[in-house]
Amino acid sequence: MAFKTEAIVLRARPYYGPDRIYDILTPREGKLSVIARSAARTSSKLAGHLQPFAHVRLMIGRGRQDHAAGVATIHGFQELRASVSNFFLASSLVELVLRCNVPGAAAAHEFLLLSKALRVVADSERQKEKVLAVRIFLWKLLSLSGWHPNIEQCARCRKPLTGTVHWYEDLQGFICSDHASGSVALPNExxxxxxxxxIGEDWQALMLEAEERRISKEWFEVSQRFYQDVISEPIVSLKMLAYV
Ligand SMILES: [Zn+2]
Structure with a gap:
């Protein structure tokens, strides 16, 4: 049995001999691992299309292990492999996808998010905008994975968090000023x-809002802490997100 699907190539791994395993993201089934026979050979047509971050149309053969039976490029995203900084940002998006477990029912949404973020990193002319897009992606993906933060109520006393200075406390979440301690202080906006x-879908508007509100430092700090609380280990690529 075989089926066709769109996919974004996440990474390639060695397999037996000249075969490779590709981890891909699909809109219907989320993450999949497929074998590409002889992909390590220089003459491999499959490997030519299955470049990191490429958006492709794949024919997948189902068996004991899924395998790539044919592939065509929809959008190669060469820009993402053409500069070190683009490659680094795109890799951090992929790293997030590989580490987060989005439920199958949200696979289409996850696919759309990754496509959008890759497109901003590839197309934007401003480094700052690219970094903000990666950070937007981080929050949306964690939320989709079931880690939607409580931004309405204090994590300790359940008081509403509206209109006051509040804090982020590691392993707890957002807390009100009544128990402010050595965590990150956040302006009321x-x-x-x-x-x-x-919840916003207009990424341009979100990036603009992030720049206008001048909360980049706090947002970076909270993003890093929230990610570590959820995943339990620091993400190397998050350091990159500081430079805006
Ligand atoms: Zn409280």
Whole structure:
């Protein structure tokens, strides 16, 4: 049995002999691992299309292990492999996808998010915008994975968090000023902004809002802490997100 699907190539791994395994993201089944026979050979047509971050149309043969039976490029995203900084940002998007477990029912949404983020990194002329897109992607993906932060109520006393300075406390979440301790202090416009990031679909508007509100430093700090709380280990590529 075989089926056709769109896919974004996440990474390639060695397999037996000249074969490779490709981890891909598909809109129907989420992440899949498929074998590409002889892909390590220089003459491989499959490997030519299955470049990192490429958006492709794949024919997948189902068996004991899924295998790539044919491939065509929809959008090669050469821009993402043409500069070190683009490659690094695109790799951090892929790293997030590989580490997060999005439920199957949300696979189409995950696919759309990754396509959107890759497109901003590839097409934008401003480094700052690219970095903001990666950060928007981080929050949306964690939320889709079931880690939607509570931005309405204090994590300790359940008081509403509206209109006051609030804090982020590691392993707890957002807390009100009543128990402010050694965590990150956040201006009162922070949570409304984060709310927009979590549900907003217009990425250009979100990036503009992030720049206008001048909360980049706090947003970076909270992004890093929230990610570490969820995944339990620091992400190397998140360091990159600081430079805006
Ligand atoms: Zn409280």
């Amino acid at each position: 922070f949570l409304p902004f984060l709310g927009h990031v979590l």
